[in-house]
Amino acid sequence: MSGSTETGAGGAADVAVSVRAVDRTYQLAQPVHALRDVSFDLPRGSYTAVMGPSGSGKSTLMNLIGCLDTPTAGRLVVNERDVTRLSERERTRLRGEEIGFVFQTFNLMPRLTALQNVALPMVARDASRSERTERARHLLEQVGLGDRLDHLPNELSGGQRQRVAIARALVNDPTLLLADEPTGNVDTKTGDTIMRLFSELHAAGNTLLVVTHERRIGEHADRILHLLDGRLERIEVVESPRRPAVEAPIDDDPEGN
Numbered sequence: 567m568s569g570s571t572e573t574g575a576g577g578a579a580d581v582a583v584s585v586r587a588v589d590r591t592y593q594l595a596q597p598v599h600a601l602r603d604v605s606f607d608l609p610r611g612s613y614t615a616v617m618g619p620s621g622s623g624k625s626t627l628m629n630l631i632g633c634l635d636t637p638t639a640g641r642l643v644v645n646e647r648d649v650t651r652l653s654e655r656e657r658t659r660l661r662g663e664e665i666g667f668v669f670q671t672f673n674l675m676p677r678l679t680a681l682q683n684v685a686l687p688m689v690a691r692d693a694s695r696s697e698r699t700e701r702a703r704h705l706l707e708q709v710g711l712g713d714r715l716d717h718l719p720n721e722l723s724g725g726q727r728q729r730v731a732i733a734r735a736l737v738n739d740p741t742l743l744l745a746d747e748p749t750g751n752v753d754t755k756t757g758d759t760i761m762r763l764f765s766e767l768h769a770a771g772n773t774l775l776v777v778t779h780e781r782r783i784g785e786h787a788d789r790i791l792h793l794l795d796g797r798l799e800r801i802e803v804v805e806s807p808r809r810p811a812v813e814a815p816i817d818d819d820p821e822g823n
């Protein structure tokens with residue numbers, strides 16, 4: 567199962583995600599074809615953006631790759647496992663251990679502090695409470711929130727909440743980071759901080775897939791997948807991707823709060 571040889575699941579080791587002829591139809595009174603016949607690969611370590619108008623299927627695609635949902639037809643392989651053949655429990659495990667998911671609306675637990683929110687996905691792991699706290703604290707410091715550890719989500723600005731959500735997505739050290747409009751609800755400066763963090767994660771060898779409706783954000787990636795009406799219309803290669811300077815210090819309070 568090493569090198570680029572095909573494995574039993576049909577995915578090569580140097581491919582993080584393989585999407586083949588995937589459909590996702592929502593069965594309503596009128597069936598909604600959210601995705602139709604979508605095929606592409608995400609090579610390991612690649613940085614890819616997804617763009618397209620509202621309703622074009624971007625979130626549906628992210629939910630499938632993030633193992634929150636399964637295709638109606640086609641084949642989806644994540645880290646050499648055919649997720650359409652996994653049980654719900656196996657999918658949950660794959661998601662928890664190998665995938666980090668950042669939602670547009672943060673999805674933080676309202677009654678947990680920033681530190682507790684970040685530490686939460688580690689509970690299933692074989693780590694002591696102090697190890698979990700230490701790791702969560704370290705990640706929050708990395709995203710510039712070392713002085714907000716004990717704040718509840720409603721005591722944080724939108725940009726700070728999104729940075730907590732990113733720290734949470736990274737806590738189990740995923741190899742695949744999925745972000746659905748991560749800069750959609752934050753100001754430009756926080757957006758820049760997030761994109762700098764993503765560039766660092768890419769430089770460290772992670773595979774990134776980022777949904778955005780902003781061209782400027784999409785141009786951080788090596789390739790842009792353009793969705794239209796549930797179809798993959800084209801794959802654009804970004805000639806010279808934006809790569810923010812990583813040595814710039816993180817502004818602790820970019821919104822001036």
Ligand code: ADP
Pocket residue numbers: 592594598599600618619620621622623624625626627
């Ligand atoms: P995007 O993220 O690009 O805005 P979505 O993936 O959220 O698009 O939605 C694609 C299409 O699928 C839309 O027409 C939307 O209304 C429909 N859709 C999304 N989620 C559901 C759902 N849970 N049930 C029924 N239809 C859905």
Ligand code: MG
Pocket residue numbers: 624625626
């Ligand atoms: Mg969406």
